Amino acid sequence: MNFNAARALAIALKEMRHILRDPFTLALGLGLPLLLLLMFGFIIDLNYGDIGLKVQDQDHTRFSREFARTFSSSGYFRLEPFSSEIAPVSWLDSEKASGVLVIKENFGRYIKSGRQGGAQLLLDGADNSKTGVVLSYLAGIMDAANRKFAQTPPRNSPEIRTRFLFNQELNSRWFIVPALATVIIGLLGVLLTAMTVAREWENGSMELLLSTPVSPLEIVAGKLLPYFALSLTGTVTVYIAARLVFGVPFNGSQIVYWTACSVFITAALAQGLLISVVARQQRLAMQLSMISGLLPAFLLSGFIFPVESMPVFFRYFTMILSPRWFMEISRGVFLKGAGFMELIRPLSALLAINAVLITLAVKKFKTDIEP
Amino acid sequence: MKLNPAIMGFIKKELTQALRDPRLAALIFLVPIIQLTIFGLAISSEVKNIRLTVVSRPGDYLARRIEERAGASGWFSAVRIDSPAAQDYAALLREKRTEAVVAVPPEGLSRALERGDAKIQLLIDAANASRARQVEAYVKNVIALALADNSQAPPLPPVKLDLRVLYNPSLESAIFLVPGIMAMILCIITVIVTSMAIARERETGTFETLISAPVSTGEILAGKTVPYILLGLAEIPIIIAAAVTLFGVPLRGSLLQLAGAGFIFVSTTVMVGVLISTFAQNQQQAMMGGFIFLFPALLLSGVMFPVENIPEGWRLLAYLNPLMYFAKLLRNIMLKGGDWGVFWTNIGALCAIGATIAAISAARFKARLN
Numbered sequence: 001m002n003f004n005a006a007r008a009l010a011i012a013l014k015e016m017r018h019i020l021r022d023p024f025t026l027a028l029g030l031g032l033p034l035l036l037l038l039m040f041g042f043i044i045d046l047n048y049g050d051i052g053l054k055v056q057d058q059d060h061t062r063f064s065r066e067f068a069r070t071f072s073s074s075g076y077f078r079l080e081p082f083s084s085e086i087a088p089v090s091w092l093d094s095e096k097a098s099g100v101l102v103i104k105e106n107f108g109r110y111i112k113s114g115r116q117g118g119a120q121l122l123l124d125g126a127d128n129s130k131t132g133v134v135l136s137y138l139a140g141i142m143d144a145a146n147r148k149f150a151q152t153p154p155r156n157s158p159e160i161r162t163r164f165l166f167n168q169e170l171n172s173r174w175f176i177v178p179a180l181a182t183v184i185i186g187l188l189g190v191l192l193t194a195m196t197v198a199r200e201w202e203n204g205s206m207e208l209l210l211s212t213p214v215s216p217l218e219i220v221a222g223k224l225l226p227y228f229a230l231s232l233t234g235t236v237t238v239y240i241a242a243r244l245v246f247g248v249p250f251n252g253s254q255i256v257y258w259t260a261c262s263v264f265i266t267a268a269l270a271q272g273l274l275i276s277v278v279a280r281q282q283r284l285a286m287q288l289s290m291i292s293g294l295l296p297a298f299l300l301s302g303f304i305f306p307v308e309s310m311p312v313f314f315r316y317f318t319m320i321l322s323p324r325w326f327m328e329i330s331r332g333v334f335l336k337g338a339g340f341m342e343l344i345r346p347l348s349a350l351l352a353i354n355a356v357l358i359t360l361a362v363k364k365f366k367t368d369i370e371p
Numbered sequence: 372m373k374l375n376p377a378i379m380g381f382i383k384k385e386l387t388q389a390l391r392d393p394r395l396a397a398l399i400f401l402v403p404i405i406q407l408t409i410f411g412l413a414i415s416s417e418v419k420n421i422r423l424t425v426v427s428r429p430g431d432y433l434a435r436r437i438e439e440r441a442g443a444s445g446w447f448s449a450v451r452i453d454s455p456a457a458q459d460y461a462a463l464l465r466e467k468r469t470e471a472v473v474a475v476p477p478e479g480l481s482r483a484l485e486r487g488d489a490k491i492q493l494l495i496d497a498a499n500a501s502r503a504r505q506v507e508a509y510v511k512n513v514i515a516l517a518l519a520d521n522s523q524a525p526p527l528p529p530v531k532l533d534l535r536v537l538y539n540p541s542l543e544s545a546i547f548l549v550p551g552i553m554a555m556i557l558c559i560i561t562v563i564v565t566s567m568a569i570a571r572e573r574e575t576g577t578f579e580t581l582i583s584a585p586v587s588t589g590e591i592l593a594g595k596t597v598p599y600i601l602l603g604l605a606e607i608p609i610i611i612a613a614a615v616t617l618f619g620v621p622l623r624g625s626l627l628q629l630a631g632a633g634f635i636f637v638s639t640t641v642m643v644g645v646l647i648s649t650f651a652q653n654q655q656q657a658m659m660g661g662f663i664f665l666f667p668a669l670l671l672s673g674v675m676f677p678v679e680n681i682p683e684g685w686r687l688l689a690y691l692n693p694l695m696y697f698a699k700l701l702r703n704i705m706l707k708g709g710d711w712g713v714f715w716t717n718i719g720a721l722c723a724i725g726a727t728i729a730a731i732s733a734a735r736f737k738a739r740l741n
Contacts, residue, residue, distance in 0.1 A: 022656075024651070024655065024656040024659050024660070025655070025659070027659070027663075028659045028662070028663075031663075032662075032666075035663070035666060035667075036666075039666070039667065039670055042682070042685070043670075043671070043681055043682065043685045043688075044670060044676050044680075044681065045680050045681070045682065046500070046501055046676070047500070047501075048501075048677065048680050049680070050679070050680070051677075051679065052679070067530060089537065092537055092538075092707070093707055093708075093710045093713075094710050094712055094713055095699065095703060095710070095713050098677075098679075111529045111530070116527055116528070116529060116530065116531035117529060117530050117531065118531050118533065119530060119531070119532050119533070120532070120533040120534075120535065121532055121533070121534050121535070122535050122537055123534070123535070123536045123537065124536075124537065124538070125536040125537050125538040125539030125540065125542070125546070125547065125706070126538045126539065126547070126550070126702040126703070126706040126707060127547075127673075127677075127702065128544065128547030128548055128551070129673060129674070129675060129676055129677045130677045130679075131536060131547070132417065132547075133501075133677070136418070136501060136504060136505040136508075137504075138534070139505070139508030139509070139511075139512060140504070140507075140508050142528075142530065142532055143508070143511065143512075145529075145530050146528040146529055146530055149529035149530060150528075150529060158480070158483070158484060158489035158490060158491045158514075158518070159488075159489070159490050159491070160490075160491045160492075160493055160511060160514065161490065161491070161492055161493065162493040162494075162495060162507050163492065163493070163494050163495070164495050164497035164503055164507075165461060165464055165494055165495065165496055165497055166464075166496060166497055166498050167497040167498055167500055167503070168497070170497055170500035170501075170503060170504060171500060172499075172500040172501060174498070174500070175498055175499050175500055187662075195655050195658065196655070199655060282654045282655060282658075283394070283395070283567060283571070283654060284394050286563075286567075286654075286658050287394070287398055287402070291402070291405075295406070295409075299409075299410065299413070299414055300409075300413060304675070305413075305414045305415060306418075306499060306502055308419070308420045308421070308422075308448075308470070309415050309417055309418060309419045309420060310413050310414075310415065311412060311413065313412075314412065314413040315420075328467065331498050332465065332467070335498045336464070336465045336496075336498065337465070338465050338466070342462070342465050342466045
């Protein structure tokens with residue numbers, strides 16, 4: 001098959017004009033990165049605080065007040081005391097609290113006499129988002145409370161010093177913002193490409209193009225180039241926002257990062273092309289790219305829900321998804337300053353997936369256009 | 372009541388068309404179950420499978436106790452002891468070979484404790500801040516347990532906290548997530564299917580034919596929305612059945628509440644779909660419009676992130692989000708048995724939002740037809 005760069009470029013220019021003329025595509029291509037940055041940069045805050053906690057103090061001693069204060073002084077909870085006439089469960093049934101703390105009678109007396117003071121914490125098992133957060137803070141709070149009430153400092157206890165590497169201030173934005181590039185490429189690269197090329201098949205203009213002296217490879221290259229540029233623009237936007245607006249450090253190598261970006265974008269475009277050839281219809285192309293592109297990028301890549309926490313099957317399953325590897329690379333490069341050698345595993349996985357997708361896409365495309 | 376034959380004709384035609392296309396039928400009935408399965412199983416905000424490395428002189432008794440305790444706790448997936456021979460711990464973390472490193476004094480923890488100034492260093496990969504915080508708590512807990520094993524009479528902690536997670540005592544993440552995800556899926560499907568179906572008519576030009584037919588705009592609107600409301604409603608029993616049978620999610624509330632909430636929600640989202648289609652020239656634009664609605668709607672629904680944690684000004688967006696109310700209703704009805712106070716408050720809010728959206732989209736739909 002012959003390949004003429006000038007002809008491919010001509011098609012790319014034509015496609016570019018299409019995008020610029022279509023306000024919706026343009027809005028999505030440029031607006032979506034901004035929307036995501038706004039959502040994850042400002043609106044959604046993973047540093048939880050100010051969780052309403054209802055407190056029923058049946059003890060009313062210095063100890064019980066001290067115990068309740070451990071919760072509020074952790075900075076995560078806002079205490080709302082209530083009287084003993086109300087059943088604690090009713091707060092949860094009526095969705096008026098996400099947790100209820102009941103400090104039992106004789107709490108203080110028991111602690112003073114060396115026995116255990118009783119308390120109960122009821123959490124709302126219907127709401128994972130809040131309960132998960134409360135559970136994650138609980139161990140630290142109980143640790144602090146027990147240390148406070150311990151009569152004699154435990155002998156022989158070692159001093160444990162924790163160092164949080166790569167993100168000393170535990171700022172969750174540092175985790176989320178650099179990772180947005182993955183989601184944006186998952187959306188723009190796969191979905192937009194699949195839909196646009198499927199539209200050409202649907203209304204027959206692809207056949208028309210193929211009957212011209214332009215070779216199929218030139219068509220593909222020309223079609224994909226603008227989407228490559230669009231995806232790259234999204235990534236650059238995220239990069240600039242992460243560095244300037246959110247102050248995320250970039251500790252790694254620019255070369256590694258942008259190379260990985262290009263490989264990932266290429267993989268996404270190949271996936272989009274493959275979908276469009278298989279689907280040939282916009283509606284189907286959209287569904288396929290949602291299921292195989294956007295949702296994995298969002299939910300199975302470790303963007304918010306860590307891959308490590310998934311069941312065994314999914315931990316292996318995510319290995320065939322390029323977003324998971326790119327996520328690892330982008331976080332490694334940004335926060336950990338990981339170099340080429342340290343990222344050899346995700347990089348080679350990404351390259352392998354990329355090669356498979358391109359081969360499949362080109363092969364399917366070629367067999368489809370042969371008479 | 373006599374049904375309008377024009378509307379009935381519409382409904383029959385739309386339903387036949389939707390169900391005849393096997394791919395669309397698959398989207399409506401099969402895809403939700405696949406999504407439910409993937410999300411119900413894979414997503415979890417729990418911290419599990421922590422990889423821990425204990426750096427210690429070989430043969431140190433306490434370091435081995437820490438390793439054993441960690442292995443038995445169920446939070447860690449791989450625990451290993453590494454010799455302190457000039458390992459760069461930060462590099463271990465950078466290569467993702469481990470997530471946390473416990474480094475004990477070079478002469479061994481047991482001996483350092485006897486001497487009385489034992490220092491343990493704990494290094495944690497904090498790229499994911501919220502996970503790191505939990506990893507720290509777990510590792511400290513394991514160390515405390517290992518030390519308690521060592522001392523003669525382990526002292527009981529002064530406070531005995533009885534922790535109860537109601538409605539989901541064994542903390543199964545499927546029970547946590549499935550009701551919320553059901554609401555999300557229902558929202559996605561109804562909005563996308565409705566808006567794309569109308570946009571396709573516009574794209575292929577069959578919409579113009581409709582305008583010239585002897586039916587009123589109200590009839591066209593009803594004919595285009597009622598079938599999708601019916602499809603959405605048909606979907607509810609399917610996903611509920613999947614949730615109950617596949618994931619063992621309890622259904623404690625009344626079916627009547629569920630049906631009422633489902634009907635109002637599906638009507639609202641179908642009208643959102645109509646509204647989006649009035650802005651779109653073709654299917655691609657309809658889909659993108661769908662995204663522009665769905666992205667914020669899903670993220671601000673309280674299913675994945677608590678609404679209370681959204682900054683004050685932005686929280687208004689969440690209160691305008693029909694999905695937030697429906698997700699709350701579904702959780703309350705399925706897991707808590709449906710508190711009537713919660714039911715009526717949320718249904719009221721949902722009705723108000725639904726009516727507003729319906730009025731706007733009906734007006735726009737008619738304006739575009741005429």
